[in-house]
Amino acid sequence: MNKIKGFISKIETSGNISIVEIDVDHEKLFSIIIGDREDFLKLGKEVFVIFKETEVSIAKNFSGEISLKNQFKCKISDINMGKLLTQVTLTWNNNTIKSIITTSSAKRLDLKIEDQVTAFVKTNEISIMEI
Amino acid sequence: MFFVDTEFIQTLTITFKLATLTTLILVIIGVPIGYFLAYSKHKLKPILETLIAMPIVLPSTVIGFYFLIVFSPDTIIGGFFEKVLDLKLIFTFEGLVVASVIYSLPFMVHPVQSGFLSVPKSLIEASLTLGKSRIETFFRVLIPNIKPSILTGIVLSFAHTIGEFGVVLMVGGSIPGETKVASIAIYEEVEALNYDKAHLYSIILFIISFLILLSLFYINKKIVRADKL
Amino acid sequence: MIEIKVKKELSSVKETFKLDVDITIKNREFITIFGKSGVGKTSLLKIIAGLIQVDYGFIKINDQIWLDTEKNINLPPQKRKIGFVFQDFALFPNMTVEQNIAFAMAKKDKNFLKKVLEVTEIENIKHKKPDTLSGGQKQKVALARAIARKPTLLLLDEPFSSLDLETRQKLQEELKKIHDEFNLTTILVSHDFSEIFRLSDRVFLLEKGKIKKHGKPEDIFIQEKLSGKVKLTGQILNIEKEDIMYIITVLIGNNVIKIVAVEEEIKELNIGDNVIIATKGFNPFVLRTM
Numbered sequence: 001m002n003k004i005k006g007f008i009s010k011i012e013t014s015g016n017i018s019i020v021e022i023d024v025d026h027e028k029l030f031s032i033i034i035g036d037r038e039d040f041l042k043l044g045k046e047v048f049v050i051f052k053e054t055e056v057s058i059a060k061n062f063s064g065e066i067s068l069k070n071q072f073k074c075k076i077s078d079i080n081m082g083k084l085l086t087q088v089t090l091t092w093n094n095n096t097i098k099s100i101i102t103t104s105s106a107k108r109l110d111l112k113i114e115d116q117v118t119a120f121v122k123t124n125e126i127s128i129m130e131i
Numbered sequence: 132m133f134f135v136d137t138e139f140i141q142t143l144t145i146t147f148k149l150a151t152l153t154t155l156i157l158v159i160i161g162v163p164i165g166y167f168l169a170y171s172k173h174k175l176k177p178i179l180e181t182l183i184a185m186p187i188v189l190p191s192t193v194i195g196f197y198f199l200i201v202f203s204p205d206t207i208i209g210g211f212f213e214k215v216l217d218l219k220l221i222f223t224f225e226g227l228v229v230a231s232v233i234y235s236l237p238f239m240v241h242p243v244q245s246g247f248l249s250v251p252k253s254l255i256e257a258s259l260t261l262g263k264s265r266i267e268t269f270f271r272v273l274i275p276n277i278k279p280s281i282l283t284g285i286v287l288s289f290a291h292t293i294g295e296f297g298v299v300l301m302v303g304g305s306i307p308g309e310t311k312v313a314s315i316a317i318y319e320e321v322e323a324l325n326y327d328k329a330h331l332y333s334i335i336l337f338i339i340s341f342l343i344l345l346s347l348f349y350i351n352k353k354i355v356r357a358d359k360l
Numbered sequence: 361m362i363e364i365k366v367k368k369e370l371s372s373v374k375e376t377f378k379l380d381v382d383i384t385i386k387n388r389e390f391i392t393i394f395g396k397s398g399v400g401k402t403s404l405l406k407i408i409a410g411l412i413q414v415d416y417g418f419i420k421i422n423d424q425i426w427l428d429t430e431k432n433i434n435l436p437p438q439k440r441k442i443g444f445v446f447q448d449f450a451l452f453p454n455m456t457v458e459q460n461i462a463f464a465m466a467k468k469d470k471n472f473l474k475k476v477l478e479v480t481e482i483e484n485i486k487h488k489k490p491d492t493l494s495g496g497q498k499q500k501v502a503l504a505r506a507i508a509r510k511p512t513l514l515l516l517d518e519p520f521s522s523l524d525l526e527t528r529q530k531l532q533e534e535l536k537k538i539h540d541e542f543n544l545t546t547i548l549v550s551h552d553f554s555e556i557f558r559l560s561d562r563v564f565l566l567e568k569g570k571i572k573k574h575g576k577p578e579d580i581f582i583q584e585k586l587s588g589k590v591k592l593t594g595q596i597l598n599i600e601k602e603d604i605m606y607i608i609t610v611l612i613g614n615n616v617i618k619i620v621a622v623e624e625e626i627k628e629l630n631i632g633d634n635v636i637i638a639t640k641g642f643n644p645f646v647l648r649t650m
Contacts, residue, residue, distance in 0.1 A: 001625055033587050034641045040585055050586070053605075053622055082604035087622070098622065100605060124642035130585035253450035256411050259437040260444040261464040262509055271463070275454035 002056070004029075004049045004095045005131070008041060020128060022049050025093045030069045031126035040130040048129040055125040056099035058088060059118045060109045068120040076115045081106060090119055138307055139328075143335065145224065146313040149299075150292040153231040157239040157288045160232075162281065165243030166269065184241075186234045195301030198230050222304040227312075230302040235291045239284035246280025247273060282351045286344060293340060361386060362513070362545060366407050367416040370569060372398040379403060379569040387422070390539055390546045392556045392577075395566035401549045404566070405515050408547070409444050410437035421512055443506030443544075445516040449498040451490035457501050458486040464508035473508065479541055480504040480534065496527035500534065507542055514539070514546040520555070525614060532558055553581065553593040553634050554613060582636055589641040596633045599626050610637060 006024035020041060022029045029049050033041070040047065057068070074097060078089035086106040090097045097119060111117070168180060186194060202209040202220040212218045220226035250273060258268040274281075296314045303310030305319070313336050320329040362385040370379050379400045385391055393401050406412040408419060410426065413434075419427040426435045452460050461476060462468055477483045480500050490498060499519055506514060516535070520528040532555055539546050539559075550556055556563055557577045565573040565580055573580050582591070594612035606626045608619045619637060621629075629635070 001622070031587070032642070034589050041587070052620075054620060080604055085603045085605060087604050100622070124640060127638075127640060128587040251448065251450065253446045253448055254452060256406075256409075256437075257444065257446060257450040257452075257505075258463075259411065260409055260440075260442055261505065262438050262466065263463075264438060272452055272454075276452070 002049075002051050002053060002097050003129070004097070005046065006049055007046045008043055008128075011041065011043065019123065022047065022128070024049065024095065027072055027093070029072075029121075029126060030123045031128055032123040033128070041128065046131050048131055050127040050129050051121050051125050053087070053098045053100045055121055056090075056097060056101075057120040058090075058099055058101060058105075058109065058111070059120065060111070060115065062118045066120070069123050070121040070126065072119055074117055074119050076111060076113050076117060079106065079111060079113060086111075090117070092119065139331070141308045142311050142313055142316045142332070143339075145309075145311065146293060146336070147339070149224070149227055149231060149312060150289050152228050153235060153292045154239075154285055154288045156228070156232050157235060158281065158285065161236065161239030161284060161288075162243050162274075164236075165240045165284075166247055166273070168240065168244045169247035184237050187237050191234065191295065191297030192301060194234055195230070195298040198226075198233070198298070198302050202226065202229075221302065222306060222310060224303075224310055227299055227303045227310055230298050231292045231295060234295060234298050235288045238287040238291050242280045242283040242287065243277065246277030246283075249280075250276050278354050279351055282347060282354070286347050289343065290340065293336070361420075361422060363418065363420045364408060365416075365418040366404065366414055368403070368407065368412075368414040370400055370403055374398070377569045379407075381566075381569075381571055383564060383571065383574075385545060385547070387545050388543060389561045390536075390548070390559055392548045392550055392560040392563045393566055394549075394551060394556060394563050394580075396551070399566050400569045401566055402517050405444075405517050405547065405549055408513070409442050409515055410435060410440050441509070441512040443509055443511035443514045445499070445502050445506050445514075445519045447518045447521060449490070449495075449502045451498055451501055451505070453490055456487050456489055457482060457493075460490070460501060461486075461505045461508045464505050472510070476504045476508050479538060494527075495523050496531060499523065499531055503531075503535065503538060507538060507544070510542075512545065514544045516546070516548045516550075518549050518551070521550075521552070528552075528555070529613070535559065556581075557593055586638050587640075588638045590637075590639045590644060592637045594635060594637060596629060596631050596635055598631060599629060610635065612637065 004024055006022040006029065008020060009023040009028070010021035012019045016034060018033045018041070020031045020033055022031065031049070072092055074090035074092045076088055077091045077096075080087040080089075081103055084103055085100055086103045088099045088101065088106065088111060090099060099119065164183070168176065199221060200206065202212060204210055204213045204219070204221070209220065212220055218225060220229055254272055254276070255268055258272045259265075263271065294314060295312070296318070299310070299312055300315055303312070305311045305315045313332050317329050317332045320326070320332065364381065364383045364385070366379060366381045368379045370377055377400075381404060393404060395401050403412060407414055407417065414427070414429065417427045417429050419425070425433055426440050427433060452463065455463065458473075458477075462473060465473065477486060480503060482497065482500050482504060485493065485497060490501070493501065502519070520531050523531065535546075536559055538544070548555075548559065560577055562574060563577050563580045564571050578591075592612045594610040594617075596608055597611050597616065598609040600607050600609075606621045606623065608621050608626065608629065610617050610619060617637070
């Protein structure tokens with residue numbers, strides 16, 4: 001479980017769905033949420049941003065347009081290669097993020113420690129937790 | 132059968148009358164005592180429990196002797212009984228009944244006490260939470276559920292009374308037609324070398340006691356089965 | 361409004377501690393008292409029922425004072441309008457089902473008796489004796505008997521803990537139905553999470569004789585509030601390493617599911633732990649069953 005501290009900078013609601021923008025060290029993450037706004041979802045409130053390692057995609061030398069709203073530049077600090085799966089540890093500003101991808105993809109991208117990559121997470125994969 | 136004379140029948144009658152009367156009295160006083168001992172937390176309870184259990188360990192002659200002393204007309208208690216209640220307890224049938232009740236008390240109290248203790252506490256608590264008083268709980272919940280224990284008490288008390296020798300001899304004095312019971316009669320007939328008469332007493336005692344016990348066990352089985360249906 | 365203030369010295373096998381509780385309950389609420397074994401839950405329930413005496417106590421039910429140690433008021437259990445359901449059912453073996461239930465009624469109210477038998481669906485076993493019934497049937501009878509007296513307060517002491525899962529779930533539904541149908545105020549002692557989440561309006565968390573927390577089940581048991589709308593309570597059955605991750609097997613009700621986790625997550629988890637599995641409503645598939 002990736003857990004990163006930030007604060008709620010914007011909430012856009014339509015009916016029973018909201019897109020919540022969270023400021024993490026001046027960069028933005030976005031989460032889409034169902035239902036009534038929980039009482040901890042208020043502008044300015046400090047929260048944790050939660051997303052699963054298996055939901056983090058990695059791109060190297062990325063250029064082009066992609067629908068994923070959450071994209072942020074990271075540096076690889078560790079790689080743990082298993083037979084089918086690889087855990088890549090990334091550093092994003094002061095935060096540590098882990099990603100689990102297939103070993104074949106890790107090899108295909110020729111990922112190495114110190115590599116600069118772009119990490120992606122879909123808005124529907126991000127949850128918000130009260131601090 | 133020239134052995135079967137009036138004295139023979141009288142002796143047997145006295146024996147079974149004594150056992151039945153003693154057992155009945157023991158049911159009436161033994162059940163409440165068993166209830167008290169099962170549930171009370173009174174400080175004097177251990178003393179009471181020990182006193183009630185004494186007849187099991189003491190030789191019957193000791194009990195008989197002390198009974199004589201306590202209830203003899205010269206003493207305070209014995210005098211009270213004779214002058215105020217007009218009740219002579221030495222060398223009388225009434226005395227035998229009182230002595231037998233004391234002597235067989237633990238044989239009624241203990242099974243009944245165990246019976247009460249084996250009823251789950253939650254049954255009593257349930258009855259109280261359902262609005263019933265302790266007395267109603269006693270009669271409607273506790274007694275029906277300890278029927279086998281009461282029956283055991285009855286069987287043991289009855290059998291124990293029939294088997295009495297020492298107490299009955301000292302307190303009753305073996306007066307024919309009054310306080311001579313079968314257990315003493317057998318002893319006397321053997322002393323007098325009347326083995327045939329001794330045989331007759333013994334076999335009849337055996338058969339009647341056996342039949343009574345058998346029917347009581349049968350009743351117990353029926354009670355247990357009825358409860359399960 | 362129900363006020364319960366109670367202080368009592370309790371001793372368990374390990375230690376002596378003080379039960380010190382101050383609770384306010386609204387009429388028609390369904391309350392659960394939760395806590396580990398030996399923490400005072402059953403004692404608290406029995407104190408409310410009047411089966412156990414206290415050092416200090418004040419119990420007021422609407423306008424009636426059941427207990428006030430300072431004014432020497434102490435109504436015995438018979439005079440408190442309660443229904444109590446015991447863990448071991450406590451049915452009277454010498455009476456039939458119908459007699460057990462009628463025992464509770466001061467005067468045999470035939471119509472109410474009939475209603476109770478119907479709502480608890482035990483009409484067809486009313487002539488049977490308790491020894492011939494299954495665990496689930498026994499507890500239904502115990503429930504029926506407890507409400508036959510038209511109590512103000514229904515108290516249940518871990519009533520379903522000795523029953524199998526399917527029976528337990530059916531009886532939980534029954535209990536909720538009875539609570540609603542007969543306008544009861546209910547206090548349930550339980551340490552079954554799914555039971556608590558399903559039935560209670562509010563939970564009181566009892567720890568070493570004191571109320572540590574109270575509130576809605578979600579507020580009490582979920583340490584942090586999470587935005588995900590799919591939350592399930594379950595128990596960890598197994599944790600296995602697979603490649604560079606871990607797979608946690610979780611029992612949720614009757615279902616066994618498997619969840620992926622990383623090393624940091626499983627460090628604090630053990631087999632047997634009660635857990636909440638949370639995910640967003642955006643993720644699961646919906647498949648129709650026949």
